[in-house]
Amino acid sequence: MSQQKSLAILVGGGPAPGINSVISSATIRAVLEGVEVTGIRDGFEWIMKGNIEHISPLTIEEVSRIHFRGGSYIGISRANPTRDPQHLENTVISLLRLNVSRLITIGGDDTAYSAMKLVEKAEGRIRVVHVPKTIDNDLDLPAHVDTFGYQTARHYGVEIVKNLMVDARTTSRWYFIVAMGRKTGHLALGIGKAAGASLTLIPEEFLGHQIRFKAIVDTLVGAILKRLSYGRRDGVAVIAEGLVEGLDPSELQGLQDVERDTHGNVRIAEVNIGEILKAAVQQRLKEFGIKTTVVAKNIGYELRCADPIPFDLEYTRDLGYCATKCLLSGGHSVMISMQGGHFVPIPFEDLINPLTGRAKIRMVDIHSTRYAIARRYMLRLRRDDFEDPHELAKFAATAGMSLADFRKEFGYLIEWELPPLVFGSEPEGGVPERHGVVIGLDPAP
Numbered sequence: 001m002s003q004q005k006s007l008a009i010l011v012g013g014g015p016a017p018g019i020n021s022v023i024s025s026a027t028i029r030a031v032l033e034g035v036e037v038t039g040i041r042d043g044f045e046w047i048m049k050g051n052i053e054h055i056s057p058l059t060i061e062e063v064s065r066i067h068f069r070g071g072s073y074i075g076i077s078r079a080n081p082t083r084d085p086q087h088l089e090n091t092v093i094s095l096l097r098l099n100v101s102r103l104i105t106i107g108g109d110d111t112a113y114s115a116m117k118l119v120e121k122a123e124g125r126i127r128v129v130h131v132p133k134t135i136d137n138d139l140d141l142p143a144h145v146d147t148f149g150y151q152t153a154r155h156y157g158v159e160i161v162k163n164l165m166v167d168a169r170t171t172s173r174w175y176f177i178v179a180m181g182r183k184t185g186h187l188a189l190g191i192g193k194a195a196g197a198s199l200t201l202i203p204e205e206f207l208g209h210q211i212r213f214k215a216i217v218d219t220l221v222g223a224i225l226k227r228l229s230y231g232r233r234d235g236v237a238v239i240a241e242g243l244v245e246g247l248d249p250s251e252l253q254g255l256q257d258v259e260r261d262t263h264g265n266v267r268i269a270e271v272n273i274g275e276i277l278k279a280a281v282q283q284r285l286k287e288f289g290i291k292t293t294v295v296a297k298n299i300g301y302e303l304r305c306a307d308p309i310p311f312d313l314e315y316t317r318d319l320g321y322c323a324t325k326c327l328l329s330g331g332h333s334v335m336i337s338m339q340g341g342h343f344v345p346i347p348f349e350d351l352i353n354p355l356t357g358r359a360k361i362r363m364v365d366i367h368s369t370r371y372a373i374a375r376r377y378m379l380r381l382r383r384d385d386f387e388d389p390h391e392l393a394k395f396a397a398t399a400g401m402s403l404a405d406f407r408k409e410f411g412y413l414i415e416w417e418l419p420p421l422v423f424g425s426e427p428e429g430g431v432p433e434r435h436g437v438v439i440g441l442d443p444a445p
Helices: 019-032 085-097 109-122 150-171 186-195 213-229 273-286 310-328 369-376 383-387 389-398 403-414
Strands: 006-011 037-040 055-058 100-107 127-132 174-179 199-201 235-240 294-299 334-339 342-347
Touching (some): 006 019, 019 100, 019 310, 085 100, 085 109, 109 127, 127 310, 150 186, 150 235, 150 294, 174 273, 186 235, 213 235, 213 273, 273 294, 310 334, 383 389, 383 403, 389 403
Parallel strands (some): 100 127, 127 334
Antiparallel strands (some): 037 055, 334 342
């Protein structure tokens, strides 16, 4: 008689609040149904090398209270078994040696892709389901469904930005806050909009256009000049780190040689975009005789292992439960999701971008009302500024320039500005907007 097959849990990618809650709820459900659970330590790192010693048997007693804490009880890594066919073969063999017939992977798009390739290699011997995890919120889920960890990361990110906004006003300085996000701006926008930051820059603004370093610098400089014209020397800009990936490497010295992870992604931490922008903005302002104190700060690492907020605690318990029940009910090769309070499995084949062969990435929808409202509350040069000679005169005077020169220097920034947000039921002559906000409100916190 063969030994009862066990269920294994593996975590890949970067940390996100709620991992332990998925591990806990998945383990409890499996054990209560008489199935042994094995924690694969450090993602694919060891098993893809054929090493099966780095495992942890999981019991209800061990995991019943780990859901309150951040981090990963069984570790994590970005090890990629798909780069080498032998590593993928080793992974399958290692799991079979551990008597694993069912596997729950927890991770982002790279881990999801590894899970898909593992299913192909296993040829039915191992059933796999994937639980979407990333503070980047960029997995291909419906627009209203967040990846777990995002809401907690945003929550703590807003707390940090809120305090820095007070410091900025107190000390008359600007903060350039670089938020994690790799390819997308979900986290940066979520933090910036909720905190009421002066402006937020995300890579999706430039979709269809080459991101120009000069345009990023001038957008920040334009915001500072506009703020100064209102009598304020302080501000907070939230900048998505994903802007780096869209830049022409020739514009950033050293970007071509920057280190990449095992999935081929630029290690953005190696490109100190905050300090680079700080120096470039200060140099640009110097051309107008303006000296401004700017502080660059990265946030992300302090968000990834935070204790999950109640939203993510509940969400991840649902995901972990559904992952185990799906596997034990014969389900496989799906990503687990909760949509409108209901379990919805998403087949692996639906996650693949046919053009790249990789997992799809969900970008910020810059044509949505949500994004349009965010832009209306940002302090940045807009089309209506250039259409109002009185306002433009204030900005030009702040920069010590003529109207014509100011238009020449900064007018190009509005070339790709989206149309204004208009509601079909708005009465003629309704509440006017100026400078991106409804008149009567503080133009920018």
